[in-house]
Amino acid sequence: MEDLLEEAAADGAVLVEPRFGGEAVLRPGFMALFREAERRVHARYPALRAEAVVSLLSWQPPQRLACVFNACLRAAREGLAGIDWLYEPYDTEAEWKTMYRMAEQAANAGLGITAHAGEFTPANIAAALRVPGLTRLGHAVYAARDPRLLEGLAASGVTVECSLSCNVVLGAVPSYEAHPIRRFVEYGIPVVLASDNPVQICTTIGREYALAHALGCSSNELLGFTANAVRAAFAPAARRAALLTELRQWEASARTGGESG
Numbered sequence: 001m002e003d004l005l006e007e008a009a010a011d012g013a014v015l016v017e018p019r020f021g022g023e024a025v026l027r028p029g030f031m032a033l034f035r036e037a038e039r040r041v042h043a044r045y046p047a048l049r050a051e052a053v054v055s056l057l058s059w060q061p062p063q064r065l066a067c068v069f070n071a072c073l074r075a076a077r078e079g080l081a082g083i084d085w086l087y088e089p090y091d092t093e094a095e096w097k098t099m100y101r102m103a104e105q106a107a108n109a110g111l112g113i114t115a116h117a118g119e120f121t122p123a124n125i126a127a128a129l130r131v132p133g134l135t136r137l138g139h140a141v142y143a144a145r146d147p148r149l150l151e152g153l154a155a156s157g158v159t160v161e162c163s164l165s166c167n168v169v170l171g172a173v174p175s176y177e178a179h180p181i182r183r184f185v186e187y188g189i190p191v192v193l194a195s196d197n198p199v200q201i202c203t204t205i206g207r208e209y210a211l212a213h214a215l216g217c218s219s220n221e222l223l224g225f226t227a228n229a230v231r232a233a234f235a236p237a238a239r240r241a242a243l244l245t246e247l248r249q250w251e252a253s254a255r256t257g258g259e260s261g
């Protein structure tokens with residue numbers, strides 16, 4: 001876990017939200033271990049903060065899912081930041097009833113909520129937007145093919161986590177140029193950049209920013225993505241405020257220094 005944070009920090013990341021599986025959150029002292037790893041990396045990279053997010057797999061046996069979910073609720077009291085819903089079927093409409101009920105509990109426990117949707121088909125985007133407490137959506141590339149979904153997404157205020165490399169590598173879009181990131185921006189949808197599964201996809205967050213730049217996103221827009229990421233982060237409000245202040249200071253010094261990052 002320390003390696004993962006270190007790699008992102010070395011790439012210039014100021015906030016990392018690694019995803020963990022059920023195994024991790026069920027381990028005694030999980031949040032203490034996570035904060036210790038964050039503390040060690042923070043000592044070498046003072047700009048870095050990290051928040052833990054647990055991926056919940058809805059297709060697990062109900063008992064196992066309940067067990068992991070309850071561990072998330074307990075960990076929320078120790079600073080677990082959020083949950084990410086993954087479910088089956090993914091490419092056709094799934095049954096969301098249980099996820100809605102759990103999300104309501106999670107939101108009440110102070111956990112941030114995101115869900116994967118619309119990666120390979122438009123299915124589940126509308127249903128995901130109805131998840132109680134949901135503020136972010138992973139991928140959502142297929143929303144760009146349907147103006148109604150785009151408008152719904154824009155009206156919801158939900159932030160889209162764009163994983164450019166992952167979407168090309170796994171075939172969600174045929175090419176980088178075909179990625180709808182710019183369309184999301186045009187619709188006023190808050191966009192952030194994510195590395196998804198950096199080891200498997202062979203990318204880093206720095207590379208994702210370079211790709212977005214190559215797709216025509218200006219330095220100002222990239223800075224805007226970072227500001228969106230901080231605003232939509234599952235970090236406590238005080239931490240988000242501190243990060244935004246640092247970002248503005250960095251922006252000001254980059255401007256006076258004549259550098260554009």
Ligand SMILES: [Zn+2]
Nearest residue numbers: 116138196197
């Ligand atoms: Zn993903």
